[in-house]
Amino acid sequence: MLWGMLGAIAPDLDLFYYYTIDVYKTPHHTYLTHFPIFWLILILISIVWLRLSNSQSPAFAFIFALNGLIHLILDTLTGNVFWLAPFLSTPFSFVSLDLEYNSWKLNYFTHWAFIFELFIIWWAIFLRLKRN
Ligand SMILES: [Zn+2]
CATH class of the missing domain: 1.20.5 (Single alpha-helices involved in coiled-coils or other helix-helix interfaces)
Structure with a gap:
């Protein structure tokens, strides 16, 4: 439960960078933590780790990364997500903005x-x- 909840909010931790260092210059949905490929790679790494390990840690990593990806699916309901980034910078949203x-x-x-x-x-x- 804890790792799932942390993964669900992890993509928005980039807001600290957005508000403090970037100071509103770049929309935070263009940061790496809002690129689906980032979370897909983490999911793949956790699956490989799960196959190679006998501990529970890779399962926690998988749940964390899966919830990060779910966050992006839900972000797509309310705003632009760059599903094909970094290859294409075409935003996609389920709603009209x-x-x-x-x-x-x-x-x-x-x-x-x-x-x-x-x-x-x-x-x-x-x-x-x-x-x-
Ligand atoms: Zn978000």
Whole structure:
């Protein structure tokens, strides 16, 4: 559970770099941690490690990397993900990113994808409370 949750948030750790060092210059979805190939390579490495090892560590690595990839699938619901990077820099999104308002916050919070994100959080809380 811990490694899955860490993997699910790991791609967005690049926001620290985005806010502090890059200072909003480059969209964080163009960083390596938001390239699907990065997570696919980690998944492949963990599978090879799983085959060669008798310990639980490669399974944790696999769960971590798999959830990093799931993060990108969910990011594609709400924004651009460069699925073919670094080979092609064509962004892909499941939603139209046409902006209705001048404020990104208004665009984000009034979009149906935000309600979908809230649903995922509510569902997780529901499942957690149901377990107790
Ligand atoms: Zn992300």
